[in-house]
Every structure is written in C-alpha cells, then in structure tokens.
Amino acid sequence: YNTSHFLLCSELHCITGQTFDKILIANRGEIACRVMKTCHKMGIQTVAVHSDVDASAVSHHLFLFEPEDMSSCSVLNYSEGVAFIGPDTYALQAMGDKIESKLIAKAATVNTIPGYDGVVKTVEEAVKISQDIGYPVMIKASAGGGGKGMRIAWNDEETREGFRFSSQEAASSFGDDRLLIEKFIDNPRHIEIQVLADKHGNALWLNERECSIQRRNQKVVEEAPSTFLDAATRRAMGEQAVQLAKAVQYSSAGTVEFLVDSNKNFYFLEMNTRLQVEHPITECITGLDLVEQMIRVAKGYKLQHKQEDIPINGWAIESRVYAEDPYKSFGLPSIGRLSRYQEPLNLSNVRVDSGIQEGSDISIYYDPMISKLVTYGATRAEALASMEDALDNYVIRGVTHNISLLREIITHPRFISGDISTNFLPEVYPDGFKGHQLEADSRRELLAAAAALHITAQLRSQRVLGDLRVSSSPVECSHWELCVELEEGRHHVDVTKSGKVYTVEMDGVKVEVDGQWNLASPLLPLAINGTHRMLQCLSRDASGKIVLQYLGTSFKVRVLSKLAAQLNSYMPEKVPEDTSSLLRSPMPGAVVTVSVKPGDSVAEGQEICVIEAMKMQNSLTAARQAKVKSVHCKPGETVGEGDLLVELE
Numbered sequence: 001y002n003t004s005h006f007l008l009c010s011e012l013h014c015i016t017g018q019t020f021d022k023i024l025i026a027n028r029g030e031i032a033c034r035v036m037k038t039c040h041k042m043g044i045q046t047v048a049v050h051s052d053v054d055a056s057a058v059s060h061h062l063f064l065f066e067p068e069d070m071s072s073c074s075v076l077n078y079s080e081g082v083a084f085i086g087p088d089t090y091a092l093q094a095m096g097d098k099i100e101s102k103l104i105a106k107a108a109t110v111n112t113i114p115g116y117d118g119v120v121k122t123v124e125e126a127v128k129i130s131q132d133i134g135y136p137v138m139i140k141a142s143a144g145g146g147g148k149g150m151r152i153a154w155n156d157e158e159t160r161e162g163f164r165f166s167s168q169e170a171a172s173s174f175g176d177d178r179l180l181i182e183k184f185i186d187n188p189r190h191i192e193i194q195v196l197a198d199k200h201g202n203a204l205w206l207n208e209r210e211c212s213i214q215r216r217n218q219k220v221v222e223e224a225p226s227t228f229l230d231a232a233t234r235r236a237m238g239e240q241a242v243q244l245a246k247a248v249q250y251s252s253a254g255t256v257e258f259l260v261d262s263n264k265n266f267y268f269l270e271m272n273t274r275l276q277v278e279h280p281i282t283e284c285i286t287g288l289d290l291v292e293q294m295i296r297v298a299k300g301y302k303l304q305h306k307q308e309d310i311p312i313n314g315w316a317i318e319s320r321v322y323a324e325d326p327y328k329s330f331g332l333p334s335i336g337r338l339s340r341y342q343e344p345l346n347l348s349n350v351r352v353d354s355g356i357q358e359g360s361d362i363s364i365y366y367d368p369m370i371s372k373l374v375t376y377g378a379t380r381a382e383a384l385a386s387m388e389d390a391l392d393n394y395v396i397r398g399v400t401h402n403i404s405l406l407r408e409i410i411t412h413p414r415f416i417s418g419d420i421s422t423n424f425l426p427e428v429y430p431d432g433f434k435g436h437q438l439e440a441d442s443r444r445e446l447l448a449a450a451a452a453l454h455i456t457a458q459l460r461s462q463r464v465l466g467d468l469r470v471s472s473s474p475v476e477c478s479h480w481e482l483c484v485e486l487e488e489g490r491h492h493v494d495v496t497k498s499g500k501v502y503t504v505e506m507d508g509v510k511v512e513v514d515g516q517w518n519l520a521s522p523l524l525p526l527a528i529n530g531t532h533r534m535l536q537c538l539s540r541d542a543s544g545k546i547v548l549q550y551l552g553t554s555f556k557v558r559v560l561s562k563l564a565a566q567l568n569s570y571m572p573e574k575v576p577e578d579t580s581s582l583l584r585s586p587m588p589g590a591v592v593t594v595s596v597k598p599g600d601s602v603a604e605g606q607e608i609c610v611i612e613a614m615k616m617q618n619s620l621t622a623a624r625q626a627k628v629k630s631v632h633c634k635p636g637e638t639v640g641e642g643d644l645l646v647e648l649e
Contacts, residue, residue, distance in 0.1 A: 115182025205238030227418030407552030589613030
C-alpha cells in the first residue's frame, strides 16, 4: 500500500533513543499508514489489525509492545510489558465526555460556551432547556466527535427533531445516546490548538490550525497558521489549552478545539485525545513529527523542546479528498472501486497521506476519505498556488469525488482574503454547490480544448487505422468546421492546425491551444493562449461525447462535424423522467426507519424514511403533498445511490 509521500516541508527533528521494538496499530486507512511511516523511520516493527470489511486494507490507535512474544496477545487483553500510546485512562474518559470535559475546563479557567451542564434526558426537557438558553442552540452527543450526533436548532420543532436524530446518531456511532445542549455561536471560526505533553508535567502548545471550512460540522479544508489570530490571541488560546491538558494530567499529542467570534473571543469546544486528521499541517510549520513525539512520550521521555523553541515556519494547507458527491449537500458519500488512481507526487511541496491505491474499494461502512492532500509554501499564496496545481494533477477514477469543491474553495476570493467562518459554504453557495461557473473566457478555453482534443483523436485514429473515423473529413485536412455543444449552448468553431498548435476561432475570437497530446495519459497539460492549464479527459467516445475536467469541474461536451451537427438536429430529444413522484436514495447506505405505508397521505416536507451512511443519518422527505402508492424498502436493508425507495401517486 501507498504509505504516502511523507514530505513535512521542513526538516523534521529526528531524535534518537531506544523506544519500542514492535507496535500494534489498531486503526485503519491513511492514519495507519501515516503511523507506520514514522515507526519504520525509527526502526520499529509494526503489526496491523483489521475488520472483515478491511481485509485487503491496512489498519492504528496505538498499542505498543515491548520485546516479547506477541502470539498470545489480543487487542482487547493487555499482558505484561504492554504500553498504550496516548493519554491515560483518566484523561481519555474526562475529555471523551463533553459534559465532564466542559466542567473540567471551567474549573481550569478555560473559556466555555454558555449552556446546560447536565445530560438532557427527554425531548420536552430539551425544548425547555433550549428556551431557557435562547435560540439558536447546538444539540450534541456527549461522547461525540467528527460532527456526528450534532444538530443546530432555531426553534422548538427543530429541537425536537434534532434531539431525535442526534440521539440516534450518537447511539449508532458511539454506543452512547446522552446529549447536551449549549448556546450556538452564530458565524464563528473553528480554530484549534495542538498540544503536546509528557509524563513529567511538561506541556507545550504547537500553534493553531484554522478549521472553519466545514460541511455538516465536519472539516473540509484546514490551514496553519490562521489568518485571523494575532500573537496575543494565539498565546492566550495556547496557554488555556495547556492549562486544560495539565488539569487532566494529559500526556501525548492532543487537540483543544475552540470557537472564535468576530471579536476574537474564544470558547472551549472539546478536546480530542488523539492524533487529529489535520495534524500534517502542524508538522509542516513546526518541523516536528508528532507521531515520533507520541512514541517518545509513551516510553517515558521528557519533551525535548521548550515553548520558545516552537516556530511558525511558512504556511500549510490541507484538503480532505473524499469519495463524495459535492453537488449533494456539499458531499454525500459515494462508493466504488478506484479504477485509476494517481497522486500528484510529481509536484514539489506536496504531501499526500492515504491508505488506498488503484483498485481499492470505498465502502459504506467507513468514512469515505480518500486522502489528505497537503501543500506547503513560504507564504500562504505559495501554499494556495501549490494546492491548486495539486488538485488539478490528482487523478481519481471509479468513484465520485470532491476535487471540484476543494478547488472552488481555495480559489474563492473570500477564502483567499481570509474572510471565512463555519458558515462559509452555505453563504457562498446558498443554492448548493454547482461546480465551476464558466465566464466568457473560460468557456472559450474549454470549447477550444475540446475541439483540439477531438481533432487530435481523429488524426491519431487515422495513423493507427489507416483512415479517419469521420470519413467526411479529407485525409490531408488542416482545417475543420465543427460544432461544439456545451450545456444548453451550441457553438460553431473553425479549427486550423500548425505543428502541434491548434487555432480555434469562435464568435470572431481566436484561441491557441498547444500541448503534448498524449491520449494515453489521464492528464492533459495544455497551454491555452499562453496560460498553463492541466485538464483531464475523463471519457470520450466515437460519437464525439467528451467529459473534460477543467478547473476542477467535470464538463460534458460534444464535438460534431458541421454535417453531423446538421443531421443531429433531426434526432428526437429524450424526454426526461418525471421524478416528482419518486423518492430515490441520494446515496448508498442502510435504511434506518420507514415512516409511511401504501395508502398514507403525506404533506410536502414530511419525513418518509431515514437513510444512514458512514454513521450519519439523513431524513428523506416528500417533495409534494400526495398519497403513497408503494414502498420499496424496509428498515435494515442496504440501498444504493438512485435506488427507488417510495413511489407517490
């Protein structure tokens, strides 16, 4: 398996010293591969465990074995000489419970969000508490994390619904349905502090990570440092994070998360007692290998650094690459097999942490993350430019992915200026994400590239087969009249070729397209009017249909000869299916509940069924008032994307 391109973008502090001979990694995916990388660097043997679903994958959550026979050891049964990498039981339990952690934070003089400090037991109690706190409120799982078991409520009805879904998700994800309610801070930033502590009472804060770009309370893009914090606020947050760590005798790497308002007031959110997904960006700007530090702390070594030794060198950005459809609620899970997979490791200052390879399966049973794509630069602008190139060069086939959303985020003027909050996505895309919106120049670039690619494929066919596949074009032709269809538009273009340069003219404007034109490669590096563009040809066929990934977004184009376009106008158009009476599953998952039966009358917006995917529950509702004609699913069944669930009359 690809254990990732381990570029930390600055020299790691590699500290020698005897630690452990063998480590059992009881986790999975990219984080297991990430841990293995450092273990191998330190000369430590590794052992992976896995579930049945992950039988062909690599697996972490560190158990460390002193040199002894492991054959009789079980993940669940500790034996003599076994150490656990991470904080002790007290810290894990105290910080793993959001209610207890908030009380401890208060006692440690850490800023906390106003709210109810106990367990909310019933729906009506939740409504009463929410009214007392004042809307909006956040309902969240006490044992939760990763955005699961969290709902925002703006009124009593949303509180009732949020209580139900949060408790169900919490029970499913964590085996614990206890909930708490606190004031929801509208339009905040989500900024977290990385801490590192040893068993000798020493603790450091390793600067912050900006994690405000989220969907469904799950992070999408992170960066370090934050554009928002000044030195004084950074220090204040860091010192409070260390106070909390010391209050629970924390020893290992951990993360203290805060919400920060527009006036730089910050409030404790939770402490994650593990190595965070986004830890690579901290490694990039500090030069510290956090896994190595965790291993050394577990062995009993003191921290080798003091607070004044911790730098901020440059800027790092992480994009979470998911097997998700970003056009559905900014990312509903997708499943499938990676038929082609190529990480952009040919670029400088790029790191990819992944636990998959070409041929790997993305299933419904786990988080749909493909990789963590990290870029680094001396400045934020450099890191962003590298991320743009890396996303354009990332080849993923076989599953739907969120590259288009990631690219649009990091190139958006608001993101570039640092004007972000946890509401960034719904504010920037109030009607949902639609992909890159073409302007006149970019539309011409795409049309010209498609026309040039079509002619290149024709000429290649002539060389290979001895004749052009489109026989209406003369063999010696260096001029073509084409019709290019894009979305609802039809564009007539004239194409001429000189050497490997195509000149495409449309609407009186000429566009020059130059490239190597290797049709066997998934990447298509072009110079369009002198500007470098990396396109990807996702598919093309003999009928002229081409799917091109351009500026991160996939566009369906059709290129026809002038004659073929004229004849095509006589073809009948396919009438689209009336879907208003059909409720289909928007994602693969499992049916949790079905609330209707044939003959029932439903109102617009009424819940019909609930689908669970990747431990997240999604309520599916009626698009209009109608009577239920038939039900095609039942609780416990697994459904695929697009499967018919309920039909209305």
